[in-house]
Amino acid sequence: MTYRAPVQDIVFTMRHVAGLDRAAADGIYGDLSADLAQTILEEAGRFANDVIAPLNAEGDRRGATFKDGAVTTAPGWKQAYRAWAEAGWNALPGPVEYGGQGLPTLLNSACVEMWNSASMAFGIGPVLTMGAIEALVQHASDDLRSRYLDKLVSGEWTATMNLTEPQAGSDLAAIRSRAERAGDGTYRITGQKIFITYGEHDLTDNIVHLVLARLPDAPAGTRGISLFLVPKFLADGTRNDVRCHSIEHKLGIHASPTCTMIFGDHGGAVGWLIGEENRGLACMFTMMNNARLAVGLQGVAIAERAYQQALGYANERRQGRAIGAHDGMSPIIAHPDVQRNLLTMKALTAAARAICYMTAEAIDRAHLEQDPARRKKANERASLLTPVAKAFSTDIGMEVASLGVQVHGGMGYVEETGAAQHLRDARIAPIYEGTNGIQAIDLVTRKLPLSGGETVRAQIASMRAIVTRLLKENIPAFGATAPRLRDAVESLDRATSHLLQAVSSNAQGEALAGATPYLRLFALAQGGAALAEMALAANAQAAAGDGDPAHAGRIALCRFFAENIAIGAKGLEDTVLGGAGFLQDANLALAS
Numbered sequence: 001m002t003y004r005a006p007v008q009d010i011v012f013t014m015r016h017v018a019g020l021d022r023a024a025a026d027g028i029y030g031d032l033s034a035d036l037a038q039t040i041l042e043e044a045g046r047f048a049n050d051v052i053a054p055l056n057a058e059g060d061r062r063g064a065t066f067k068d069g070a071v072t073t074a075p076g077w078k079q080a081y082r083a084w085a086e087a088g089w090n091a092l093p094g095p096v097e098y099g100g101q102g103l104p105t106l107l108n109s110a111c112v113e114m115w116n117s118a119s120m121a122f123g124i125g126p127v128l129t130m131g132a133i134e135a136l137v138q139h140a141s142d143d144l145r146s147r148y149l150d151k152l153v154s155g156e157w158t159a160t161m162n163l164t165e166p167q168a169g170s171d172l173a174a175i176r177s178r179a180e181r182a183g184d185g186t187y188r189i190t191g192q193k194i195f196i197t198y199g200e201h202d203l204t205d206n207i208v209h210l211v212l213a214r215l216p217d218a219p220a221g222t223r224g225i226s227l228f229l230v231p232k233f234l235a236d237g238t239r240n241d242v243r244c245h246s247i248e249h250k251l252g253i254h255a256s257p258t259c260t261m262i263f264g265d266h267g268g269a270v271g272w273l274i275g276e277e278n279r280g281l282a283c284m285f286t287m288m289n290n291a292r293l294a295v296g297l298q299g300v301a302i303a304e305r306a307y308q309q310a311l312g313y314a315n316e317r318r319q320g321r322a323i324g325a326h327d328g329m330s331p332i333i334a335h336p337d338v339q340r341n342l343l344t345m346k347a348l349t350a351a352a353r354a355i356c357y358m359t360a361e362a363i364d365r366a367h368l369e370q371d372p373a374r375r376k377k378a379n380e381r382a383s384l385l386t387p388v389a390k391a392f393s394t395d396i397g398m399e400v401a402s403l404g405v406q407v408h409g410g411m412g413y414v415e416e417t418g419a420a421q422h423l424r425d426a427r428i429a430p431i432y433e434g435t436n437g438i439q440a441i442d443l444v445t446r447k448l449p450l451s452g453g454e455t456v457r458a459q460i461a462s463m464r465a466i467v468t469r470l471l472k473e474n475i476p477a478f479g480a481t482a483p484r485l486r487d488a489v490e491s492l493d494r495a496t497s498h499l500l501q502a503v504s505s506n507a508q509g510e511a512l513a514g515a516t517p518y519l520r521l522f523a524l525a526q527g528g529a530a531l532a533e534m535a536l537a538a539n540a541q542a543a544a545g546d547g548d549p550a551h552a553g554r555i556a557l558c559r560f561f562a563e564n565i566a567i568g569a570k571g572l573e574d575t576v577l578g579g580a581g582f583l584q585d586a587n588l589a590l591a592s
């Protein structure tokens with residue numbers, strides 16, 4: 001089953017939830033109109049459909065291979081990557097002064113979704129390059145920027161993110177890689193990094209590694225970590241002292257090489273400091289925040305791909321006789337249970353897409369708003385939404401891909417249809433770029449307290465405003481959407497107060513115990529509100545005489561989400577309020 005980029009749904013989400021029209025009207029997006037965005041996305045969709053998607057299954061079967069220190073990507077990968085970069089897709093969000101097109105994160109996010117639907121193993125590489133570009137733009141010296149940015153923006157070179165070491169995964173305070181001052185302004189880097197995505201490959205002539213390491217006199221913990229740029233090849237063409245030791249054999253994304261990297265076999269790899277000494281983690285967070293939204297988009301992407309595949313199969317596969325059918329076997333889509341699975345897949349995907357695109361627009365405003373107070377507000381909104389976008393979208397990516405296998409029955413469990421590959425590929429996204437457990441802790445302990453809780457309160461108020469509109473307009477086709485959504489938003493409000501109180505009174509155990517159910521609760525309320533906002537826009541367009549049948553579908557999907565998925569909010573609220581006490585009592589089960 002091939003992929004078809006859902007450009008209409010994407011553009012509708014950008015316009016009616018993520019605020020593309022509003023941002024364009026405010027002058028935030030320069031010349032970018034909804035029509036221009038649609039034209040660009042149709043072109044991106046064609047590239048994703050025609051060039052990347054056909055490589056996905058073969059990339060999975062053949063994977064990347066390692067021999068004598070070199071990594072060879074799967075057949076067709078190199079040509080596709082070069083065609084993709086030459087078409088300007090890598091440069092789309094890049095700064096204009098370094099050859100980029102300077103287009104917004106929102107537009108690029110829609111493209112990132114498409115590249116990753118076509119192939120997650122392909123899409124993850126550019127995510128890291130784009131993150132590195134942002135870190136260099138914000139933190140690197142003029143000299144480093146002028147030497148590296150042009151080629152990274154064009155995609156002639158790629159970049160990596162080197163954080164993880166065997167003893168330092170979620171806890172980067174444990175990093176041991178070393179950096180020595182060489183006395184000439186450069187540094188010598190030694191150490192081992194594991195799980196480095198596209199750490200070595202044959203797609204480009206050079207690879208630019210961004211590496212976290214410690215100086216000899218650095219304070220312990222995260223305050224003693226610095227960030228360095230370490231190229232595979234130095235400016236004079238000599239090979240730097242960095243090599244790939246091996247690549248991993250893993251569950252999914254086989255075509256994305258996951259490398260163990262060794263720095264400094266021969267005295268130390270030459271590196272240049274990015275930002276200030278011992279302030280590396282803050283610089284790396286620029287890259288990681290960008291990458292966290294992009295990984296959330298991978299969740300949306302794989303969910304969309306799995307949904308399209310399952311829908312196609314459910315229309316073709318015949319088993320059993322549907323209620324009311326008179327003879328022969330019916331297509332399985334006629335059975336209520338299969339319909340429920342498909343609707344759940346579609347509704348979760350649409351909600352996650354809306355949350356990711358809202359996050360992207362907040363990031364754009366945080367960069368582009370003229371007024372400092374509005375910029376700060378947007379920045380805090382982006383900070384609040386980023387862990388939700390990452391964790392919810394990648395969790396549902398897994399859930400939707402698993403439902404996709406279920407819709408296929410036994411044919412989903414064997415490799416022939418491709419449904420199994422989506423499930424295997426989806427599994428990494430809740431783990432990398434900070435596990436989803438870490439995202440939930442970030443949301444509760446660092447993001448809820450932003451501006452004394454004002455940021456989250458404003459977000460909840462925006463959800464309430466949508467509920468108020470639903471109640472006021474009282475449209476029969478929306479069924480019980482308004483009361484169900486109102487309940488979800490009120491559950492979120494109470495759980496938020498509980499956790500804000502826990503954080504401010506230093507009741508850490510209470511806050512941490514409720515973090516993961518809280519993140520899900522936030523996403524259910526936010527996702528439901530976003531789908532309702534789109535459905536209200538669809539209803540208004542239909543009332544104005546626009547006969548697009550997709551409008552009725554958008555209202556039905558919003559209603560399904562509110563009546564069947566958002567109703568889980570109350571249970572999640574109870575779990576959050578039960579908090580540490582619930583866990584403490586239950587822990588007896590782990591000891592027995």
Ligand SMILES: Cc1cc2nc3c(=O)[nH]c(=O)nc-3n(C[C@H](O)[C@H](O)[C@H](O)COP(=O)(O)OP(=O)(O)OC[C@H]3O[C@@H](n4cnc5c(N)ncnc54)[C@H](O)[C@@H]3O)c2cc1C
Pocket residue numbers: 160161162163164168169170171194195196197198250258428431432433434435436437438441
């Ligand atoms: C395919 C792949 C690609 C990757 N690409 C890169 C890359 O390009 N660059 C890079 O630097 N790294 C990369 N990684 C590493 C990845 O980011 C880490 O695996 C991830 O951050 C988790 O670290 P860990 O594996 O050490 O797990 P651990 O940190 O050991 O965590 C194990 C479990 O414990 C939980 N946990 C840990 N600490 C806490 C806590 N304080 N509170 C609550 N729960 C906790 C986690 O949520 C998790 O469920 C990649 C990994 C894979 C598998």
